[in-house]
Amino acid sequence: MERKEWPLWEIFIRSRNGLDHKHCGSVHAPDARMALQVARDVYTRRMEGVSIWAVRASDIVASDPDAKAELFDPAEDKIYRHPTFYQLPEEVNHM
Amino acid sequence: MYTQSLSIPDGEVKGPRKLENPEYLAEFNAKIDAGDFIEAKDWMPEAYRKTLVRQISQHAHSEIVGMLPEGNWITRAPSLKRKAILLAKVQDEGGHGLYLYAAAETLGVSRDELTEALLSGKAKYSSIFNYPTLNWADIGVIGWLVDGAAIMNQIPLCKCSYGPYARAMIRVCKEESFHQRQGYDLLLQMMKGTEEQREMVQDAVNRWWLPSIMMFGPHDKDSIHTETARWGIKRISNDDLRQKFVDATVKQAEVLGISLPDPLLKWNAERGHYDFSPIDWDEFWNVVGGHGQCNVDRLAARNKAWAEGAWVREAAIVHAEKQAAREKVAA
Ligand SMILES: [Fe+2]
Ligand SMILES: [Fe+2]
Secondary structure (H helix, E strand, O other), rough: OOOOOOOOOEEEEEOOOOOOEEEEEEOOOOOOOHHHHHHHHOOOOOOOOHHHHHHHHHHOOOOHHHHHHHHHHHHHHHHHHHHHHOOOOOHHHOO | OOOOOOOOOOOOOOOOOOOHHHHHHHHHHHHHHHOOOEEOOOOOOOHHHHHHHHHHHHHHHHHHHHHHHHOOHHOOOOOHHHHHHHHHHHHHHHHHHHHHHHHHHOOOOOOOHHHHHHHHHEEEOOOOHOOOOOOOHHHHHHHHHHHHHHHHHHHHHOOOOEEHHHHHHHHHHHHHHHHHHHHHHHHHHHHHOOOOHHHHHHHHHHOOOOOOOHHOOOEEEEEEHHHHHOOOOOOHHHHHHHHHHHHHHHHHHHHHOOOOOOOEEEOOOOOOOOOOOOOOHHHHHHHHHHOOOHHOOOHHHHHHHHHHHHHHHHHHHHHHHHHHHHHHHHO
């Protein structure tokens, strides 16, 4: 087929004020305006959201799953970053 | 639902990392065994990816084709209330199709390839949608039995090992309960009506019962999909799901005041389940093979809609490109 496919957009929805936008899926749309329109119809038929972000899938930069070890493992041996690392006297341990 | 677990050979699909590598494979198997999710960019065996593309796209096609038998009645719904409900239900099914196509696309197939496979008849969809909707009670029975069977099938998929599919299924399942309840509610209403209306309900149940229990697919012993269980894609077998569905439906039929059309249907205290008649699988394979009452109509309707929408898809992209070019000049 010679026709070009509508580009893919990733859709993020804020379910209510006070919460982050959260990825919920993707849609195909020719432009930003239509992406929002389509996202509204596909992902918010039951008041699931108060705000929509649409981002062209091709604009998203993602970390490489093969680099998982080098990116995230170093945090594992830094347990002193967690509050539970510090053993305090019983009387003040709720600190 | 509508994953009947049919093995239909499919063409070569393109993906980012195809290389089979024993180290990757061991890592993948360990994740599956630990009950972890596999995400789109993670390495996966080619067979796992192909199985998912086939299953998710069959499922998506079923949602889309499934809009046709019910859409058929939107203009003839007997009240504004029922029309609004049916419109919302059919729109949901369209949404389900779109969630699922998006999930399939994360596996490296394009939406157009998937659409083409449906339109050319190469891809399958659930056999249930090749039966006609003859009277208004059919709309209620579809909600009650067909969506009911779909729910049984879909709930375990919310825990399927492939993340994007599992998340799409959670979304779908949240919406399905409305589908089943509105159908049952419609039937309850008809049962309170005239003798003729009650007969319409019974007639619809008589026609949809067998096709509904066939929705769970072939018996486990004839099923070739042991891998899907190993990979955490299908977590409950066809026969177990079917039995669960039959057990749940008997009481609902009783409350409704209709009989299920199976003389051998009866409680088996020893098994703790209802027994039911053997299924005529020739009928099933006949419909799957393209010889059901509506196969030709359904595909024709999808092809017509796709062809008639072509100018809109083209115009929208040309417009978007023109706008983008103009903005560039202005900037
Ligand atoms: Fe659905
Ligand atoms: Fe449904």
